Amino acid sequence: MEESGWKLRTEEEKSMQYLFGGEKNKEMKLILEKGRNSLLESFLDQYQHQRAFYQQAAAEGANICEQILAQNGIRAIVTSRAKRVERLREKLYKREIEYSNSNNGINKYKTFEDIEADIVDLVGIRISLYFPGDREEVHKILHDCFSVRQVKTFPIEKAARSLKGYEKRFSGYSATHYRVFFGEAMKDYQGILAEIQVASVLMHAWAEVEHDLSYKTYNGLLSEEEMAILDELNGLVLAGEISLERLQRAIRCRVDVPPRSFSNHYELAVFLLDYVRKQSPMEKETLSVGNAELLFRFLKKIGMDHPQDLCEYLKNLDTDLEWHTLTEQFLDALFMNKPEYHPIYQLLQREELSETASGQSRREQLDDAIQKTLGFFLFRWMLFESTMRSLLEGQEIEWTSMSSGIRQLYEWEWIGEDTLKELTRLRALRHVLLHENIPPQGSELLEGAYFLETVIQQLLPHLPADLWQNTLKKLAPLTKEESA
Template structure:
């Protein structure tokens, strides 16, 4: 047995360069594919080659007759996304990108209240698109892809840290708490999904009421309505992301501005002056840049309000003042 174990260990070490090459190729291919998928927010993509100690332990535990053929996770990739509805989209992406040999759904086919973590597991090989001498040594090796949400990943990491490998190993007085916590995280995942869906509806409603209506009816200032207003006021400019819009909204109380229609009027009335400011003080190191929508909006507010200009820029900056009466 010791001789057989030593032989497996040496064979694994001899193949380690191939496993590392496969990990690099799969990670690169997957990251490129993820760039093309829409409406999926990826938290992280990680990859690892199984350690030789972990490989030998699994071979003994599973009593593999042909270890290198039966081991399907020598290379492992983990995709962590934000929402449950991202998981089916990742499934479709994997099917387009690799040859998926088998899959196991531990989310919809598992028990949410039982011990253990939930995720989607896929056993894959490189597809026919990976052809040529570069792939000859790695294209036959299977690898595993796990897809899970952030909360699933958190539960997996915490339960792994607690070192309970299965439900039978949990102390009896802790079983109920483990079940409750696992179920709680599952419910939280569902609630995040609902929140994400409601947020999308809110954005669509703001776009309809602010961007596409003849007159602005909604007076509420929030991320959705302000983004729609900026798109309406500056349709030809680069539009800011959610984080930048939120930062902009946090600046509006400096001038006691809490009504969307008031903000729209300020931006509209000071638009020409903001364009003249941009022409005289263009952004960028080469002096040839142009403002995104938020940049023009901030220029308009600074021209309109000395208080805003002093808060946002500095009390000694008088560049906006010369445009105030134009």
């Protein structure tokens, strides 16, 4: 920046002195000597006018995080903010001065784009977890919901363990920061860069106190006694996190085989995760609960809200979690054996959509014709899946996943390559219909249903005689009804 880019405006001096701490920070006093940076002030003026928009974006992002965490049975307090103008001014000038001092007076920022690329937390979301042990699950959820640009974990291994001369005994701030882009789900704010901070409730509280006292003191440096107290509090927070993790494990032990029904969807989510971790070799980082809140309401509705009611349907889990969350896998198994429950689940799905926060689009309810066509398709898919399972059992092959079952039929040359591709497509369609509640196209459903019927009839000769006859009986009534 040329010399002419700096102007001294004495009416700003009092606020600048307060902002940068007066006597406590000599580097910041250089700002008063040089005056204001015209580029930074122009950016700040622009941001001042746009801040309300950033606040709305932050609130919308926090709302999405809060809903998804609740659905997955994760207890947390979610807050949001758009960076305050005075905090942004402090950050920009501090970075500008530090860069200039170490680079022979060269300015750090030359364009607005330079500033936007450097300041990544204009939109900030904070997730304060009740239980620190949920951080791994939140990590997966955030990657599923947003386009994650960078992940930064604290404490940094090489970070200094001293605070202005005081040698700290404890590790300090412990959290994970995610820099994310908002996606298509947030139409009005798509492409906005935000920072999401994830830590325990205790750690966030300590960090607020430590940050304000250590870096924003207006009456001189902290004393050694004050720094020692902050360090001691950090130790207590770390011990508190250990206690919270123990508490979470104790809850899981209680929920593991409880003598009563689930009291809320948090207990349901804990049960699902622990059951799968004990029964399956899957890595816990790959596990995703899914919409436990909706599942809890559904189970209460049909009177299956006790853990023992679920175990039968959790025995044969599909390891292909790219397609199915744990709740979806349970529902798939349940609907396979009790298809009469599916309309009840669909009704609850539509009720959930109608309760969605204002501003989000609401899908219209499906008319009777589409509902019948949907049932026509789903019945045939369940019959196809049942037929495939019977074929695998007859060959003494263990069922592992839908995709592997279809692939096995192809390897036996019981279906061709075109059939393999179409079944894979219909599998994706069925997943969308069951779990994402997206209105289907009636013609696509009919074509898919008739295709499945053809495949089932093609596979019948490979079944034992009694199963062959039973499957044919299930197909016949609906075929006549449809033709009528």
